[in-house]
Amino acid sequence: PQTIYLKDYTPFGFQVDSVHLTFHLSPKATRVVSRIEFTPQPDAKDKTFFLHGEQLKLIAAKIDGQPVSPAVTPQGLTCDAPTEPFVWEAEVEINPQGNTALEGLYMSNGMYCTQCEAEGFRKITFYPDRPDVMSTFTVRIEGDEKVLLSNGNPTGSGEGWAEWHDPWPKPAYLFALVAGDLINHPDRFTTKSGKDVELNIWVRPGDEDKCAFGMEALIKSMKWDEDVYGLEYDLDIFNIVAVDDFNMGAMENKGLNIFNSSCVLASPETSTDANFERIEAIIAHEYFHNWTGNRITCRDWFQLCLKEGLTVYRDSQFTSDMRSASVKRISDVIDLRGRQFAEDNGPLAHQVRPESFQEINNFYTATIYEKGAEVIGMLKRLVGDDAYAKAVALYFERHDGQACTIEDWLQVFEDSTGRDLSQFSKWYSQAGTPRIKVTDDYADGTYTLTLEQSTPPTPGQPDKDPRVIPVAVGLLGQNGDEVRETEVLELTEAKQSFTFEGLSAKPIPSVLREFSAPVILERETTNAERAFLLAHDSDSFNRWEAGNTLAKESRIAMVLDGAAPDADYLDALIKLVRDDSLDPAFRSLVLSPPSQSDLAQTLFERGHTPDPQAIYDAAETFAQTLAEAMTDSLPRLYADTTVQGDYSPDAASAGKRDLNTRILSLLTRLDGGDQAARQYADADNMTVQNAALASLLKAEKGAEQSQTFFDQWQGDRLVMDKWFGLQVACAAPAKAAGLAEDLTKHALFDMKNPNRFRAVMGALAMNQAGFHYAGGAGYKLLTDNLIALDALNPQTTARMCAAYQTWKRYDDTRQGLIRTQLERIAGTENLSRDTSEMVTRILN
Numbered sequence: 001p002q003t004i005y006l007k008d009y010t011p012f013g014f015q016v017d018s019v020h021l022t023f024h025l026s027p028k029a030t031r032v033v034s035r036i037e038f039t040p041q042p043d044a045k046d047k048t049f050f051l052h053g054e055q056l057k058l059i060a061a062k063i064d065g066q067p068v069s070p071a072v073t074p075q076g077l078t079c080d081a082p083t084e085p086f087v088w089e090a091e092v093e094i095n096p097q098g099n100t101a102l103e104g105l106y107m108s109n110g111m112y113c114t115q116c117e118a119e120g121f122r123k124i125t126f127y128p129d130r131p132d133v134m135s136t137f138t139v140r141i142e143g144d145e146k147v148l149l150s151n152g153n154p155t156g157s158g159e160g161w162a163e164w165h166d167p168w169p170k171p172a173y174l175f176a177l178v179a180g181d182l183i184n185h186p187d188r189f190t191t192k193s194g195k196d197v198e199l200n201i202w203v204r205p206g207d208e209d210k211c212a213f214g215m216e217a218l219i220k221s222m223k224w225d226e227d228v229y230g231l232e233y234d235l236d237i238f239n240i241v242a243v244d245d246f247n248m249g250a251m252e253n254k255g256l257n258i259f260n261s262s263c264v265l266a267s268p269e270t271s272t273d274a275n276f277e278r279i280e281a282i283i284a285h286e287y288f289h290n291w292t293g294n295r296i297t298c299r300d301w302f303q304l305c306l307k308e309g310l311t312v313y314r315d316s317q318f319t320s321d322m323r324s325a326s327v328k329r330i331s332d333v334i335d336l337r338g339r340q341f342a343e344d345n346g347p348l349a350h351q352v353r354p355e356s357f358q359e360i361n362n363f364y365t366a367t368i369y370e371k372g373a374e375v376i377g378m379l380k381r382l383v384g385d386d387a388y389a390k391a392v393a394l395y396f397e398r399h400d401g402q403a404c405t406i407e408d409w410l411q412v413f414e415d416s417t418g419r420d421l422s423q424f425s426k427w428y429s430q431a432g433t434p435r436i437k438v439t440d441d442y443a444d445g446t447y448t449l450t451l452e453q454s455t456p457p458t459p460g461q462p463d464k465d466p467r468v469i470p471v472a473v474g475l476l477g478q479n480g481d482e483v484r485e486t487e488v489l490e491l492t493e494a495k496q497s498f499t500f501e502g503l504s505a506k507p508i509p510s511v512l513r514e515f516s517a518p519v520i521l522e523r524e525t526t527n528a529e530r531a532f533l534l535a536h537d538s539d540s541f542n543r544w545e546a547g548n549t550l551a552k553e554s555r556i557a558m559v560l561d562g563a564a565p566d567a568d569y570l571d572a573l574i575k576l577v578r579d580d581s582l583d584p585a586f587r588s589l590v591l592s593p594p595s596q597s598d599l600a601q602t603l604f605e606r607g608h609t610p611d612p613q614a615i616y617d618a619a620e621t622f623a624q625t626l627a628e629a630m631t632d633s634l635p636r637l638y639a640d641t642t643v644q645g646d647y648s649p650d651a652a653s654a655g656k657r658d659l660n661t662r663i664l665s666l667l668t669r670l671d672g673g674d675q676a677a678r679q680y681a682d683a684d685n686m687t688v689q690n691a692a693l694a695s696l697l698k699a700e701k702g703a704e705q706s707q708t709f710f711d712q713w714q715g716d717r718l719v720m721d722k723w724f725g726l727q728v729a730c731a732a733p734a735k736a737a738g739l740a741e742d743l744t745k746h747a748l749f750d751m752k753n754p755n756r757f758r759a760v761m762g763a764l765a766m767n768q769a770g771f772h773y774a775g776g777a778g779y780k781l782l783t784d785n786l787i788a789l790d791a792l793n794p795q796t797t798a799r800m801c802a803a804y805q806t807w808k809r810y811d812d813t814r815q816g817l818i819r820t821q822l823e824r825i826a827g828t829e830n831l832s833r834d835t836s837e838m839v840t841r842i843l844n
C-alpha cells in the first residue's frame with residue numbers, strides 16, 4: 001500500500017463552484033447523476049484533472065455537454081479538461097445493498113444511509129474527495145421511501161422525490177443522504193438572534209419513545225454553544241437519524257447528523273446511566289462540530305485533530321457544566337490512561353498531528369481525539385481563560401468558511417496573546433507520553449520542587465525535545481490545610497527547579513492538580529503521604545489520584561511479593577466510602593479498582609513481565625478482603641445508596657446508583673448473590689437490572705437471570721448487545737474465550753453489525769485475564785473473527801486489531817502465540833489496506 005505524506009500536500013488545481021446530485025435509489029443499482037461546475041486555477045502547480053472514485057460503474061461522462069472518455073483506475077479517473085470554467089457531468093451506478101463496509105451509500109435494515117468521512121464520498125460518485133475542496137450542494141433524491149433527507153434546507157418535495165440545498169460550502173466528507181420509512185420526534189429551537197429552527201430525530205417505527213432524551217440534549221447543546229462560545233446554528237432545520245449499522249459513534253454531516261443508534265436512542269428501561277451520559281455527550285459533540293469542523297474544516301486529514309481535539313475539548317466542557325466537573329475530569333483521565341496511554345506507549349504511538357499514513361481510517365484514535373483535547377486544555381491553562389476566549393473568537397472571525405491547519409489554530413493564539421508557541425507546537429509533532437520526575441527539598445523556609453522531563457522513543461522518533469508542560473501545584477501543611485493555592489508552573493527545560501518561599505515547615509506537595517497535562521508523574525513517595533493526600537487534598541482530582549495510586553501500589557505488592565492487601569489503605573478506603581458528606585459519584589470513583597491493563601503496563605514499565613492471571617487474582621483477593629472488612633456496613637450502605645422513586649438519568653441519581661452498584665458487587669461476595677437476585681427481580685430500569693445481572697454473572701450465579709433477560713429483550717438490538725457483551729465481560733478467565741466462541745454461534749450474532757461484533761469481540765479483548773489466558777484460545781478466536789470480518793468491513797476490523805497493541809508487555813510464550821496470530825492476519829489473501837497497515841505497525 002501507498003504511504004501518504006503531509007509534506008506532499010498540494011492544493012487541487014480546480015475550484016468547485018457548485019455541485020448538483022440526483023439519486024435514483026434502488027437497493028442493488030442506485031444511479032447517481034452529478035453536475036459539477038469547475039474553475040481551473042491558473043496558478044496551480046498540479047493541473048491534472050483527477051477525480052477520486054472507487055467501486056463505481058461509470059455509465060456516461062460529459063464535459064460542457066460533450067461526451068468524454070476518461071481514463072479510469074480503481075482509485076479514480078483522469079480526463080483532459082478545459083482551461084476555462086466548465087461543467088462536468090457523470091452518471092454512475094452503485095450497489096448500496098452489497099456495501100458491507102458501511103462507507104459511502106449503504107443499506108441498514110432497509111433504509112439508505114451514508115458515511116462519507118473520511119473518504120466515503122468517492123464510493124458515491126467521481127469527485128475531488130479531499131477536505132480542502134469545498135462547495136455548495138444541491139441534491140435531488142428519487143425513491144419510494146417515505147422520508148428522503150440530505151444536507152441543508154429542504155427546497156421542495158412531492159410523491160417519490162425531495163430536493164435539498166445546502167448554502168454553506170462544505171467538503172464532500174460532510175455530505176449525507178438518508179432514505180427510509182422513518183418516524184420523527186420533532187421539536188423547535190429559537191437561536192439567540194431569533195431564528196426559528198426545526199429539529200427532528202428520525203428513527204425506525206418502534207423507537208419513537210427513545211428520542212426525548214436525545215432531543216433535550218440537542219437543545220441544551222445549542223443553547224450552551226451560544227452562551228459559552230457565542231456560536232449560533234445556521235440552517236432552518238437540524239436533523240438527526242438513528243442507524244443500527246454504523247462503524248463509528250456518530251457523524252456530524254452538515255444539518256443531517258447520522259448516529260449509531262446506540263449513541264442516540266435512550267429510555268430508562270433499555271439504557272443505563274452510562275448510556276445516557278454518553279448520548280448527551282455525543283449529541284453535543286456532533287452538534288459542536290457545526291462550527292469546529294464544518295464552518296471551519298481541515299485542510300487535509302493530517303489536521304484531523306484540528307476539529308476532533310477541539311470538539312472533544314468542547315464536549316468535555318459541556319459535560320462538566322451539565323454534570324460534575326470533578327467527576328468528569330477523573331473519568332476522562334481514567335479513559336485517557338486506559339486507551340490513549342496504551343496507544344502512546346506501544347507500537348501504534350503517533351503524533352497528535354501525524355505526518356504520514358496509509359489509511360486515514362486508522363487515525364480516528366484516542367491520540368487524535370483525547371490527547372488532542374488535552375493539548376487544547378493545556379493551551380487554555382497556559383494562556384488563561386480570557387485569552388483563550390479571545391483567541392477562539394479570532395479563529396472563527398479569521399477562518400470561517402476555510403479549510404485550516406494546526407498552524408492557523410496556533411497563529412490566532414500567538415496573534416492575540418503575543419506568546420511564542422513554537423515550543424508548545426511540539427505537543428502536535430512529538431508522539432509519546434512525557435514522564436516527569438519530581439524531587440523536592442526544604443531548607444530555611446524555602447521549598448524547592450525540581451521537575452525533570454523526558455519522553456521515551458516512539459516508532460520513527462527516537463529523540464524528543466523538552467516541551468512546555470503546565471504543571472499545576474498546590475502545597476499542604478502538616479495539618480492538612482492548604483498553605484499555597486494552586487499555581488501553574490511552566491516546565492520548559494529538560495530539568496527545572498521552582499521555589500516557594502516563606503514556609504514555616506516542609507509542606508506536602510500536590511502535583512499535577514486536575515491532571516494539568518497528559519504525562520506520567522514519577523515521584524518517590526510514601527504510602528503515608530498518599531494517604532494524607534487522600535484524606536486532605538482540596539483538589540478532588542489529586543485526592544482521587546492519591547487513592548488510585550495506593551490501590552495500584554497495593555495490588556502491585558500483592559502480585560510481586562505475595563503481600564496481603566495494604567491494611568492502611570483498606571482502612572482509609574472504607575472510611576471514605578462510608579463518609580456520607582462526600583459526593584456518591586466521587587466515592588464510587590475512589591472505590592473503582594485500577595484497570596488490570598493499567599497495572600500490567602505499570603509492571604512492564606518497572607521492568608517486570610506482567611502475568612494477567614496474577615493481576616486478576618490480586619484484584620479478586622483485594623475485593624474479597626474489602627468486602628469482608630466491610631461486612632457490617634455493606635447492607636446499610638446498600639440501602640442508603642439505593643435510589644428511590646421514578647428513574648431519572650440526572651448526574652446526582654446516576655452517581656448514587658453507581659456507588660450502589662459497587663456496593664452490590666461487594667455484597668455479592670458475601671451473600672452468594674441473594675441481594676443481586678432481589679435487585680434483578682425488582683428492577684424497573686436498565687441501570688439496576690444490568691448491574692444486578694453483572695454481579696450475578698461474576699459470581700457464576702446468573703444463568704437463570706441471563707435467560708430471562710434474553711427472553712425479555714431479544715427483540716431489542718441495543719439491549720441484546722449488552723446481553724452479549726456482559727456475559728463475556730463477567731466471565732472467569734478460563735471461560736471467557738469459550739463463552740465468546742459460543743456466542744459467535746448464537747442465532748443473533750451478526751458479524752455485519754459492528755455493535756454486535758464489538759459487543760462480543762471487544763468484551764473479550766477487554767477481559768484482560770480472559771483474553772490472555774494461557775494457551776491462547778482468546779487470541780485464536782479474535783483472529784478468526786478479524787480475518788472473517790476483514791472481507792466485509794475493513795474499518796471495524798482494523799480498529800479491533802488494536803487489541804494486540806500491548807503484546808510486547810507479555811512473556812515469550814504469549815508473545816509467540818500473538819505473533820503467530822498477527823502473522824496469520826498479515827498473510828491473509830486480499831487483506832484490506834486498513835488491516836494491513838495496522839498489523840504491520842503492531843508487528844514492527
Ligand code: DPP
Nearest residue numbers: 117248250251252286
Ligand atoms: N467525525 C466523527 C466524530 O468524531 C467521526 N467520524 O464525531
Ligand code: ZN
Nearest residue numbers: 285289308311
Ligand atoms: Zn468528532
